[in-house]
Amino acid sequence: MNVDPEQLVPIEVLLVEDDPGDVLMTQEAFDEHKVGNRLTVVADGVEALAYLRREGKYADAPRPDLVLLDLNLPRRDGREVLAEMKSDPDLLDIPVVVLTTSQSEEDVLASYRLHANAYVTKPVDFDRFIAVVRKIDEFFVTVVRLPPHKPCPPKRLSGRGRTSTAGRAPRPRRHPPVCPHRTDPAR
Secondary structure, three states, rough: OOOOOOHHHEEEEEEEEEOHHHHHHHHHHHHHHOOOOEEEEOOOOHHHHHHOOOOOOOOOOOOOOEEEEEEOOOOOOOOHHHOOOOOOOOOOOOOOOEOOOOHHHHHHHHHHHHOOEEEEEEEOHHHHHHHHHHHHHHHHHHHHHHHHOOOOOOOOOOOOOOOOOOOOOOOOOOOOOOOOOOOOOOO
């Protein structure tokens, strides 16, 4: 496909991967690609959900346009992350590509039943791994039309209930109507 790289808008990609070698290879594939997609890495399922929900140190994190998700993660595995993403109205429209070493038909089927957008088995060969990641990256930039950007979800309350505002002046809005992390307002 002949697409002018100058016309492509970089996307935000969240890589959820605990293997430092796979992280390094994925970063290399992104660094060498013509489109300057931004890659953020988190190392486990708990961190992934905190990032996606903009909690704690990720309060100002941009909303990813694509998630590359390993299944075998510490603390909370990729299947749980995928299930939570696809059951959360604020996250369910973010495309998720499962990128894992598992070749198990059970994992493939379970991932698609949890509404993964694609399932890719990581090649063990360095050059093939780089090529696969580049193809995923290129596909989601040049072929796929991603969902339009919607406002960032409000930050979640951590266990605190809402209290009555009767008799008080209304509080100023906590978040702008459009997510400030978007680089392309037309999307």
